[in-house]
Amino acid sequence: xxxxxxxxxxxxxxxxxxxxxxxxxxxxxxxxxxxxxxxxxxxxxxxxxxxxxxxxxxxxxxxxxxxxxxxxxxxxxxxxxxxxxxxxxxxxxxxxxxxxxxxxxxxxxxxxxxxxxxxxxxxxxxxxxxxxxxxxxxxxxxxxxxxxxxxxxxxxxxxxxxxxxx
Amino acid sequence: xxxxxxxxxxxxxxxxxxxxxxxxxxxxxxxxxxxxxxxxxxxxxxxxxxxxxxxxxxxxxxxxxxxxxxxxxxxxxxxxxxxxxxxxxxxxxxxxxxxxxxxxxxxxxxxxxxxxxxxxxxxxxxxxxxxxxxxxxxxxxxxxxxxxxxxxxxxxxxxxxxxxxxxxxxxxxxxxx
Numbered sequence: 001x002x003x004x005x006x007x008x009x010x011x012x013x014x015x016x017x018x019x020x021x022x023x024x025x026x027x028x029x030x031x032x033x034x035x036x037x038x039x040x041x042x043x044x045x046x047x048x049x050x051x052x053x054x055x056x057x058x059x060x061x062x063x064x065x066x067x068x069x070x071x072x073x074x075x076x077x078x079x080x081x082x083x084x085x086x087x088x089x090x091x092x093x094x095x096x097x098x099x100x101x102x103x104x105x106x107x108x109x110x111x112x113x114x115x116x117x118x119x120x121x122x123x124x125x126x127x128x129x130x131x132x133x134x135x136x137x138x139x140x141x142x143x144x145x146x147x148x149x150x151x152x153x154x155x156x157x158x159x160x161x162x163x164x165x166x
Numbered sequence: 167x168x169x170x171x172x173x174x175x176x177x178x179x180x181x182x183x184x185x186x187x188x189x190x191x192x193x194x195x196x197x198x199x200x201x202x203x204x205x206x207x208x209x210x211x212x213x214x215x216x217x218x219x220x221x222x223x224x225x226x227x228x229x230x231x232x233x234x235x236x237x238x239x240x241x242x243x244x245x246x247x248x249x250x251x252x253x254x255x256x257x258x259x260x261x262x263x264x265x266x267x268x269x270x271x272x273x274x275x276x277x278x279x280x281x282x283x284x285x286x287x288x289x290x291x292x293x294x295x296x297x298x299x300x301x302x303x304x305x306x307x308x309x310x311x312x313x314x315x316x317x318x319x320x321x322x323x324x325x326x327x328x329x330x331x332x333x334x335x336x337x338x339x340x341x342x343x
Contacts, residue, residue, distance in 0.1 A: 006339065007187035032192075032337060033218055064296060064303035066250030073257075075250030079301045105220045105274040112333055115220060115274040117294055117305070129250070131296035131305040133271060163218070165337035166189040 010034075010160045017043065017154035020147040024160045027107075027141050031162030034104040036143065038086070039097045040156040046093045046125070047148045049100065050085040053114070053134050054142050057082050060135040068127045083146070084134070086118050089126025092147060097155070098122040102132075107140040114140060188212070192337040195221075199329035204322040205338045208282075212340030215279040217321065219336035223328040225269040227304075232263040232277075233322045234289065234312045244311040249296075251304050263310045265295060269328065273297040275336075282318040289318060 008031070013022050027034070040049060061084040065076045069089050076088065092098040102118040113135050120128040134140075145158060193203045208215065223230075237243075240261075247258040267273050275295035282289060289312040296305035312318075323336065 006189040032335075062298050062300035062303075064250060064252050064298045064305050066248065066255055066305045066307065073248065073250075073255035075252055075255045075305075077252035077298075077301070077303065103218070103274060103276060105218065105272075106333075106335060109333065112220070112272055115272045115297060117274045117276065117296060119294065129294060129296075129305050129307050131274065131298045131303060133298040133300055133303070135300065163187075163339075164189060165192040165218075165335075165339075 006164045008162045008164070010162050012157065012159040015152035015154055015156035018151060020151045022145045022152070022158045024143045027143065027160070028162065029108040029139055029141070030164070031108070032106065032165040033163040034107050034140070035161040035163060036102045036104070038100045038145065038156070038158045040092045041097055041153040042092045042094050042147060043151040043153050044094060045150065046091045047150055048085050048087055049092050049098070049145065049147050050083045052083050052144045052146070053140050054138055055144065056136065061132065063130050063132045066129045070126060084132045086130070087120040088128045088130065090120035090122040090128045091125055093122065093125065094153065096122060096124045104140060110137050110139055112137060186342040188340050190338040190340050192335065195330045195332055195334040197332050199331055201329050202322055202324045203330065203336045204320060206320045208319050208321070208338070209340065210283045210317060213281065213343035214341040215282050215318070216339045216341060217275070217277040217336055218339065219275050219334070220272040221267055221275065221334040221336070222272045222331045223267045223269050223325060224331065225328050228267045228269065228328040229326050230265045230267055231324045231326060232265060233324065234318050235314070235316055235320050236322065237312070237314060242313055245308060247306055247308045249304055249306040252302065265293065265323070266304060266306065268297045268299065270299045271297045279318060285315050285317055287315060288313050
């Protein structure tokens with residue numbers, strides 16, 4: 001028998017226009033996976049969006065990237081980073097919303113490193129699929145989403161969902 | 167695949183009613199490893215299915231296969247892949263449903279099986295999965311075709327050359343619509 005309702009909104013934020021950081025704190029450890037969705041625009045120009053987990057800014061992050069630019073498909077990699085970016089070509093900009101979905105699988109597991117997968121979409125710039133690694137066995141209890149150098153515009157929204165497996 | 171999952175907004179004091187995305191079954195691999203993960207007797211009460219999971223295998227890159235309804239007949243499946251290896255994007259086509267795992271780090275996977283019970287058409291699935299190992303890794307976008315009009319009642323993930331390791335976990339969800 002199915003366990004019932006399983007896809008639960010944990011929190012949502014609408015940007016004020018005065019900050020480039022959105023924080024989900026005290027994330028409940030009662031779910032199996034987390035899903036972060038963002039629909040963001042910047043206050044100025046094209047900017048990349050990144051996350052820090054558990055306020056950890058040490059070099060524990062890495063990622064493998066697949067991108068479509070509109071003229072070619074490319075792949076790239078970042079290693080030993082202080083944060084992990086949610087986009088590569090599908091960056092946040094001031095005119096068209098950038099839509100990102102990131103899946104945090106087994107985020108509360110304290111035995112394994114954390115592998116996450118992202119889809120980032122911006123029709124005017126590109127489309128990205130990214131797999132991230134956070135080399136920590138700590139459960140994820142905090143996610144900070146940040147925009148490089150500028151604020152999020154006030155039309156930007158961010159929602160964190162929890163998914164509970166049977 | 168969020169869909170219309172709330173009858174009330176959680177930040178307005180109205181409790182959300184999340185009734186359209188349901189957990190059907192979960193398989194977690196213990197210390198004994200497993201050569202296959204199978205979901206059987208899948209209810210026909212949903213519109214779509216989603217499999218979410220993490221998995222790890224021994225050794226380097228390992229290929230795995232996926233079967234629907236136990237169908238192992240040659241020519242039943244097609245797969246198209248677009249994947250990134252960190253230095254180049256690669257396209258590939260195959261006549262099986264496959265999925266790549268790794269022994270170094272856990273891969274994450276989301277597989278959508280849309281309209282799984284429709285008996286008037288073949289079944290198309292899509293997958294997003296990959297692993298990163300801080301200097302290596304791969305990210306896959308895949309579409310799969312099962313050339314059979316039967317309703318999907320079982321899904322089996324086979325570890326071909328290396329078992330699924332402890333802490334690997336796959337969960338099956340049903341989505342109503």
